Amino acid sequence: MTARIKNFPGVSLSEKDFEEGKILFVHDELKADYAWDTGIGIGAYLAGLKRGVILGVRCGHCRKIVVPPRTVCEWCFHPMDEYVPVKDTGMVNTFSLCYVTWDVKRITEPEIPAVIALDGASALSETSVIMGGIMHKLGEVEPKQVKIGTRVQAVWKPESEREGAITDILYFKPI
Amino acid sequence: MNERVAIVGVGWSGFRPRTPEVSYKELIYEAAVRAYANAGVDPRADVESFVTVAEDFIEGTSIFDEYTPDQLGAALKPVHTITGDGLHGLATAYMLIRSGYCDVVAVEGHSKASNILTHPNIVAYAQDPVLNRPLRLNTHFVAGMEMHRYLFETDTTQEQCALVAVKNRRNALKNPLASYAADLTLEDVLNGAPLAWPLGVRETAEHSDGAVVMVLASEKKAELLAEKPVWIRGIGWCNGSPSLESREWGSVPYLQQAAQMAYQQAGIRNPWNEIDFAEIDDTYAYKELQAMESLGLCDAGQAGALVEEGATEMDGELPVNSSGGSLGVGYMLEATGLMRALEAVLQLRGEAGQHQIEDAGIGLVQSWRGVPTTSGAVAVLSN
Numbered sequence: 001m002t003a004r005i006k007n008f009p010g011v012s013l014s015e016k017d018f019e020e021g022k023i024l025f026v027h028d029e030l031k032a033d034y035a036w037d038t039g040i041g042i043g044a045y046l047a048g049l050k051r052g053v054i055l056g057v058r059c060g061h062c063r064k065i066v067v068p069p070r071t072v073c074e075w076c077f078h079p080m081d082e083y084v085p086v087k088d089t090g091m092v093n094t095f096s097l098c099y100v101t102w103d104v105k106r107i108t109e110p111e112i113p114a115v116i117a118l119d120g121a122s123a124l125s126e127t128s129v130i131m132g133g134i135m136h137k138l139g140e141v142e143p144k145q146v147k148i149g150t151r152v153q154a155v156w157k158p159e160s161e162r163e164g165a166i167t168d169i170l171y172f173k174p175i
Numbered sequence: 176m177n178e179r180v181a182i183v184g185v186g187w188s189g190f191r192p193r194t195p196e197v198s199y200k201e202l203i204y205e206a207a208v209r210a211y212a213n214a215g216v217d218p219r220a221d222v223e224s225f226v227t228v229a230e231d232f233i234e235g236t237s238i239f240d241e242y243t244p245d246q247l248g249a250a251l252k253p254v255h256t257i258t259g260d261g262l263h264g265l266a267t268a269y270m271l272i273r274s275g276y277c278d279v280v281a282v283e284g285h286s287k288a289s290n291i292l293t294h295p296n297i298v299a300y301a302q303d304p305v306l307n308r309p310l311r312l313n314t315h316f317v318a319g320m321e322m323h324r325y326l327f328e329t330d331t332t333q334e335q336c337a338l339v340a341v342k343n344r345r346n347a348l349k350n351p352l353a354s355y356a357a358d359l360t361l362e363d364v365l366n367g368a369p370l371a372w373p374l375g376v377r378e379t380a381e382h383s384d385g386a387v388v389m390v391l392a393s394e395k396k397a398e399l400l401a402e403k404p405v406w407i408r409g410i411g412w413c414n415g416s417p418s419l420e421s422r423e424w425g426s427v428p429y430l431q432q433a434a435q436m437a438y439q440q441a442g443i444r445n446p447w448n449e450i451d452f453a454e455i456d457d458t459y460a461y462k463e464l465q466a467m468e469s470l471g472l473c474d475a476g477q478a479g480a481l482v483e484e485g486a487t488e489m490d491g492e493l494p495v496n497s498s499g500g501s502l503g504v505g506y507m508l509e510a511t512g513l514m515r516a517l518e519a520v521l522q523l524r525g526e527a528g529q530h531q532i533e534d535a536g537i538g539l540v541q542s543w544r545g546v547p548t549t550s551g552a553v554a555v556l557s558n
């Protein structure tokens with residue numbers, strides 16, 4: 001608003017105008033259902049989670065290991081098919097304290113998303129670099145106690161309740 | 176500036192109604208590996224920029240750009256995704272090279288149509304939310320109304336439209352990439368269930384899964400990379416009136432404009448005489464006839480007779496959709512334009528196998544983004 005204009009012209013809308021149907025109001029809801037084929041890499045990963053195993057895949061060319069597994073190395077574009085179990089323990093690479101939920105509700109106890117650099121578990125992973133980590137949440141921890149570098153371990157759902165989903169791990173907790 | 180731009184490598188995967196064994200990323204990866212091997216390039220070292228085409232609602236993820244780099248070898252490289260048809264992507268890749276900014280660019284389009292459980296609902300979201308969507312009509316109605324007006328204005332018959340479906344699905348019998356090949360009679364097509372009268376179900380393309388990747392190069396790179404480069408001689412695109420209320424219903428002027436743009440660049444004056452074959456829109460059978468007329472292959476109202484005479488058959492004067500088109504190969508969402516361009520490349524290289532057209536020198540490729548859009552693109556390719 002400039003100095004010369006003190007008020008906007010016209011009448012502003014009120015909630016009452018909507019209630020009384022004075023405003024054209026269109027409500028619609030998109031029914032968008034998908035059944036994504038998990039494919040070879042992610043399919044193996046989800047099957048691993050159901051068994052309580054975190055699978056990575058190793059690039060035989062540049063020797064990087066990545067979680068979750070995929071069929072092509074994003075760094076050197078070589079195909080990857082050496083599946084490698086990694087440990088369910090690791091170190092917090094980065095985290096945040098979220099005071100707003102995914103559907104935008106304010107909360108007082110924050111959620112703690114974190115990327116956890118996982119420990120290697122096999123001879124292959126000892127000679128390779130594990131790239132990045134697993135994206136998950138932290139639990140059983142005072143938010144203020146979490147630090148970059150905190151050692152954590154996965155807390156799994158009971159085996160009978162696992163369904164081959166990322167939520168088969170409930171969260172990671174400090175060890 | 177690079178004066179000339181060539182397609183130096185093509186790759187594809189899928190081309191089946193369903194591809195349950197792979198994710199969309201793995202489907203794209205397979206096509207990319209083939210295209211890079213075909214062009215003799217390493218995407219990490221040689222490809223300078225990547226263009227992909229995708230629509231968020233179709234993919235089921237917002238900002239789909241984020242989901243494209245790894246399977247293309249494009250991580251930490253210039254990448255962008257266009258919400259357009261594959262030919263729009265091809266045009267963008269062409270411009271990146273033509274402008275002199277890049278020498279080697281890859282373009283990608285894919286369809287995982289089998290993974291979309293509520294495709295009609297998603298297409299309905301393309302309708303105007305205030306003016307059209309509240310009428311709650313299946314979006315095929317737009318094609319039914321367009322076909323009806325087209326028949327009314329040009330005296331084209333339903334039989335002539337149905338013949339396109341017969342021809343294309345028969346052509347598909349010779350194309351190993353085609354999912355919907357069939358030897359149908361005119362009666363078979365006409366006796367199918369109505370969809371949006373006068374349009375029938377058997378005149379409407381069914382979905383297919385697949386991915387197409389192409390590698391484009393400047394002339395100096397193309398000479399090093401390709402034995403049989405396919406040159407992009409002209410490429411144009413245009414959108415018509417988006418409004419169902421005010422658009423032309425019998426003809427498609429946006430396509431005339433897109434074609435003029437491509438023809439002007441390619442120096443095409445008499446398309447029917449100069450073009451050897453055409454891979455053009457047949458999402459609905461009547462669209463092929465309407466497209467032939469708008470592309471200037473014949474006058475308004477003449478396409479139906481040309482199809483009846485067999486002029487657009489594989490051994491006719493100007494074969495149209497020798498691949499089988501969308502009716503025979505399957506409708507591949509945003510990859511459709513690249514699916515048609517792929518056929519043109521194979522024809523111009525002499526690699527089309529059983530459906531090879533003799534002496535294919537100049538090919539016309541055209542695509543449409545489907546109902547309810549007036550969005551079209553045209554390319555002229557040559558060997």
Ligand SMILES: [Zn+2]
Nearest residue numbers: 059062073076
């Ligand atoms: Zn690698």
